[in-house]
Amino acid sequence: MPTYVALLNWTEQGIRNYKETAKRADSFSAAAQKLGAKLLNIYWTVGPYDLVATIEAPDDETVTATLLQLGGVGNVRSTTLRAFGREEMDRIITKAVG
Template identity: 80%
Template sequence: MPTFVALLSWTDQGIRNYKDTAKRAEIFGAAVQKLGARLLSIYWTVGPYDLVAIVEAPDDETATAALLQLDGVGNVRSTTLRAFGREEMEHIIAKTAG
């Protein structure tokens, strides 16, 4: 399944309710699963982003739906990156050898 890295920043609402962040992560994981995706891991970070989530989804549309749901709650804003594993990257490189 494709992997997505979501860089998350708390909104004003999210930081006001920081004590609920672990529970919100659990709720996000359940919501992602209902869409047919998986929350592989989530990290709380120090720096320009407050959290980093690693999500597997069957396709771009499912990943986008999951992150739209997350952003729509109003606690975070996301920047999402499509990540490629080693095997995927080797397949991509093989295509360039044509």
């Protein structure tokens, strides 16, 4: 299943309610599962992003729906990256080499 990396920043609402961030992560995980995605990991970070999440989803549409739903709650904004694992990259290189 494709993996995605979501770089997340708290909104003003999100930082005001920082004490609930762990509960919000649990809610996000449950909501992702209902849409067919899976929250693999979430990290609270120091630097330009407040959180980094790794998510598995069957396709771009599912992960996009998941992150739209998350953003709609109003606590974070996201930048999403498609990530390729070792086996996927090996197949990509094989394809590129011909």
